[in-house]
Amino acid sequence: MTEPGSGSDRVARAGIITAASRGIGQAIAAALIARGDRVVITGRDPQRLAAAVAELGSPEQVIGVPGKAHDDEHQQRAVTAALTTFGRIDYLVNNVGANPVFAPLLEVPTEAIRKIMEINLISALAWTRRVHQAWQGEHGGSVVNVASVAGLAPAAGIGAYGISKAALLHLTRQLALELAPTVRVNAVAPAVVKTRFAEALYSGREEEAGAAYPLGRLGEPTDVAAAVAYLLSDEAAWVTGQTMVLDGGAGLAGRLG
């Protein structure tokens, strides 16, 4: 694996973070830019994406490529943009995730289940393959998949989402085995983090919701960003196929989020 140096001779790395125009993805981008990296971020709404790019840094540090994360042509555009602009793709963060239905599994239309799998699972594989072919297969690198505690245990109403995230965790281990020793593949599994995605779970009752966690609060996007930045760093050079559970201790108390 090509390991950029550390300290003053550290080569500025570059990577792609999907679905990063707000929330956890944007926080991951901010953490990586803060340590001197350059990133390509994606999102569907071009205006929101442009606003996030402007907030995150200069064009030398961050560019946005609008599109749907599960769209093949969009994936290729983003990979090409990363190579053209930054000349390398040291890492990929598969952060996109969708949870469009809240219903018992048997009541979720098959088409909706296919869509959830397409966005949450298959796109992660497709992005990883594309980045591997374009850069990491030759030069090495690292991948982090953003899963969820919903992938660790069943939970009412979010079965299809949970199944997709459980499969994403297995995908992480499978790819970690297949792509070693040149590419490391890890995952994070957060419980409730304060973003628009999870707003319905805590809106108007944040203190009460936070008190259910042994660490006394809900997750912040920066909590997830710090873990992802670690997993992508040289400090994690001997870590692959792992899932870092970020749950404020909820699992200790027998709750998974």
Ligand SMILES: NC(=O)c1ccc[n+]([C@@H]2O[C@H](COP(=O)([O-])OP(=O)(O)OC[C@H]3O[C@@H](n4cnc5c(N)ncnc54)[C@H](OP(=O)(O)O)[C@@H]3O)[C@@H](O)[C@H]2O)c1
């Ligand atoms: N928040 C939580 O409590 C929590 C807990 C566990 C895991 N997660 C996981 O964390 C990840 C990020 O969630 P978040 O909480 O940060 O959500 P968020 O705040 O709602 O942000 C979602 C981001 O994804 C973009 N996006 C959505 N669908 C997309 C698609 N199909 N293609 C490309 N971009 C897309 C959105 O921009 P556009 O709408 O413009 O596309 C936005 O930038 C997801 O994988 C989620 O499953 C979240």
